[in-house]
Amino acid sequence: MRQVPPGLQAQMDRAHARANAALDEVIARLEPALAAAGTEQRVVMIMAALDAVVTDDGHAKALCAAALNRLLDERAQEAAPAAAPGAPRDVAVQQQTTGDRRRQDPGRRHWGPLDQAPPDPVPTRVVDCDNQVWVRDDLGLWTMPGFDAARHDRRRGATYLWDALVCEFAPLTDPTDPPTPGGPE
Incomplete structure (x- = not known):
């Protein structure tokens, strides 16, 4: 990962604080x-309400990032009780299964x-982990099109950003055919 120049980092920090x-x-x-x-x-x-507060593109991006971070925190808190009936998510097991895949x-x-x-x-x-398909929309939000409330845990009916999806349901696999050796990439 590239290092952000100190002056730019300070500017970004001020924008995020604002x-x-x-x-x-x-x-x-x-x-x-x-x-x-509800969350959405x-x-x-x-x-x-933020439309009236936005003063420039940089400020708008920082506001969106701040709102998104809070939304993700809120979603994680809302999802926690729903996960209680099943076994808790075990990152070590997820990592092992990812390595196996x-x-x-x-x-x-x-x-x-x-x-x-x-x-x-980014795949579409x-x-x-349970071989359920998730689809990404144009906004980068992931949903499970085959969700059925009668058969699936309610967490699977939610909409996720990439980091929350991979954290909750890893390992994730790109189902598209891998490139053929020597063929077009």
Whole structure:
């Protein structure tokens, strides 16, 4: 990973601090309405309120990053009770299973729970630890199209960003055919 120049890092830190302060103010203003809303509704309400606060593209990106980080924290807290009936997620087991998949099928791309950064290129479909297919939309959100509330844990009916998906359901595997040796990549 490349090192960020110190001047740029300081500028980014100031932008994020300013964004978090603006986000705190917006959330405090909306608090009564947010309490009664679901996660996605809260995000829409917060983003709409932030439109009046945005002063430039850099500020908008920092605000989005701050809101997204809070959303992910909130989702993790909401998902925790749902995971209680099943066995807790074991990162060591996920890592071991990811390693096994990588050895068994080296021609495909596999991601474990510690592979938090979105891959490049990002696949449009992945198969999770239980061989369930997940699909990425144009916004980078992942959903399980085959979700059935009668058959699946409710966590599988949620929408995830890459880092939350890989953390929760790793190992993930790119189901597309691997490149043929000597063929086009």
